[in-house]
Amino acid sequence: MTDNETVVEVDLELFATEVAYALGISRRLAGLFAVPAGDALRLVAALAGEGQLSVLTATLPPGVAAYPAVTTLVPAADWYERQIHDLYGVTAVGHPDLDPLVLPLAPGIAKPCPGSGTETRALTPSTEPLPALVHGEGMFTIPYGPVRSGVFEAIEYVIETPGEDIPRVQTRVHYKHRGVEAAFAGRSTEDGVLVAERVEGVASVAHAIAYCEALEHIAGTDVPVAAQFVRVLHAELERIANHLDSTIRHVEAAGQAVAYARLTLHKERAMRLRARLCGSRFGRGVVVPGGVSGPPPIGDGELLEALDMLERDVRADIKLLMSTPSFLDRLRRTGILPLKFAAARGALGPLGRGSGLTEDVRTSRPYGGYRHLGFSPASREDGDALSRQLVRNEEILTSFHLVRQTVDELESLGDPATGWSVRVEPASGEGIGWAEAPQGEVLYFVQLDDGIPLQVKPRSASFHNLAMFTAAFPKDITTDFAFIEASFGLSIAGVAG
Amino acid sequence: MMPWVMRGLRDGIVTSRYPRRPDGYGLTFRAAVSIRRDDTTVVGTGRAVDAVAAACPTRAITSEVRQARVDRGKCILCGRCVAQRPEDFAFDPDTETAALRRDLLVVPGRNEDPAGLAELREELARRVRAFRRSIHVRHLDCGSDGTEEWEIAALTNPIYDIQRLGVFFTASPRHADLLLVTGAGAAGMLGPLRETYEAMPAPKVVVAVGSDAASGGLFAGTYATRGGIGDEIAVDVFIPGSPPSPFSIMHGILLAIGLLPIDTRAR
Known part of the structure; x- marks a missing residue:
């Protein structure tokens, strides 16, 4: 892999222990991937440390379909091992709950094994209900989803409750599983970016960046600095739109009609601004391997003017919102995720930073244009929905600032002599690319053979963070549900895969 | 309550009048891909269009004798065809793209019936x-x-x-x-x-x-x-x-x- 990644191959039996030991040094488990290698299967654990990502890997030889669970020592591995079990049929021995997560299949049906070349056979998920886990007098289960009230992505929350408290929420994310890893199979790197943009569409730019960063790591490509800034520009506008969207969901749940109208108007303005810069309201088509498709039309000062007006209005309306007691009352002390838990699980993005964590991969492991831009990540300590809102508020303003800085840089740099994208030389090897999406750190594990992608494994922040959802209901009641969900600010497309 | 009432009035009416009036923004959007002219192959560009069709990530372009077509139902608006052959493919800014039948998303239409x-x-x-x-x-x-x-x-x-x-x-x-x-x-x-x-x-x-x-x-x-x-x-x-x-x-x-x-x- 590359300079800031170290790869250590360990014995399969010792894999879990080694991961747990490494976490004494690294900060958190960032991802766990299963990578087909012929008839064998490799487990690849990505560990995020100070300024670097290290990788531990172990191999399941052909015919071996079990290994000691990492989850027993590192709870953050929970959903990863369930996902691997669903997709590859490999059992993490000792895992407390290997219920299907992304793909429930009837017993005896062969797993899809994306990346192994057998992933095109159509599979039908089983519809067996999951067992209720909390028992007691008066307990009942409210299944909420996958057909939900309102315009939401498909997911089912199984709320187990005696009436008002929520002792446990199970999340069933498999309904909209699309087999995204299989959608990368057989595609060139240019087409792969288009798939990456659609793994979690609301974070198209961040996904495209993380995917291309992985390719560029492997090939040792030097992306033109100006192109890196264009990526930053679109990524920050994406963050503004997403953070406004989470705020809108809070406001909608609180029934603040005027605030809803104001903030949806601002979000629409942000989306139109993005479309004006690249033709797509989601920044699609901007990021390409080796750079960007072209410069944004910023020459006439119109962009900065639109940006200033949008920032002024967003700032004013959020300020008013933050002094509206009927709004704050719904967020304060709602959905508390304690720092200890968030740290142990490595909560990402605004979720982690709302619980007192300070990591933001834009500054902890800076990539692309962020190497040249400085800011301090927002962080709040209370761990409630309000803290997450405050983190997002601050990040919106930081994003406006970064966009403006980026425009300045682009104006002083001018058009790059190499063109807006450089050729990514066909290389072989594997690497991990990352980006800070609005939801948190996105990872892409990519394996190339002479420039042809053999394996592409996206890991969205939404996947990592939704695993913590059930922990955020210590004292909350059913009417808090909408706020807690909105404050997580996740996209189910990125979770279900 | 009062500040929100005032805030709600701040920008006046921002609502589009579509569909009673065409909307300026609705008419400038990259809404779909169109073929710029009929008879794409007559002018000797057939092979070039074939190459564009082969490069389309969702195989939305078909190149038949004398006519290339785009299936908008497959097109994901990546714009690769527009970039490669601007003389044959163009973004269509008209957002009125919906159709009553799946086959009507293929432009130019094959059999309108x-x-x-x-x-x-x-x-x-x-x-x-x-x-x-x-x-x-x-x-x-x-x-x-x-x-x-x-x-x-x-x-x-x-x-x-x-x-x-x-x-x-x-x-x-x-x-x-x-x-x-x-x-x-x-x-x-x-x-x-x-x-x-x-x-x-x-x-x-x-x-x-x-x-x-x-x-x-x-x-x-x-x-x-x-x-x-x-x-x-x-x-x-x-x-x-x-x-x-x-x-x-x-x-x-x-x-x-x-x-x-x-x-x-x-x-």
């Missing part, structure tokens, strides 16, 4: 007559990438304000007249899709939102999707795009319920 289309339109008009001017809409995600949900939700912002047209979102399928379906047809959602459709009272209308819903887009052919939702339930209107803009979605809904002014309805 005007009689069949008139019949289709008439049958739909008969079905939606009972809705009058109050339509309740239910959305269902069948494996979207999440962007279609944003663009549908945008219809309730003050710019589109779709309630002004008598279109309301409803929580229950049992109250719904119109079903908006997004996504590539994730296998896990096909059961809930059929149940939702069954739960809706007749008469009912189905609108497939996005190229993924029409064809599966880039996710067609994985083990977990079924290449769109058209094989699962009867779709009345297809809206292409990845994702379609809110104007295109509004056009699709209004096309379905017969509330478009006559001149735009003709397509």
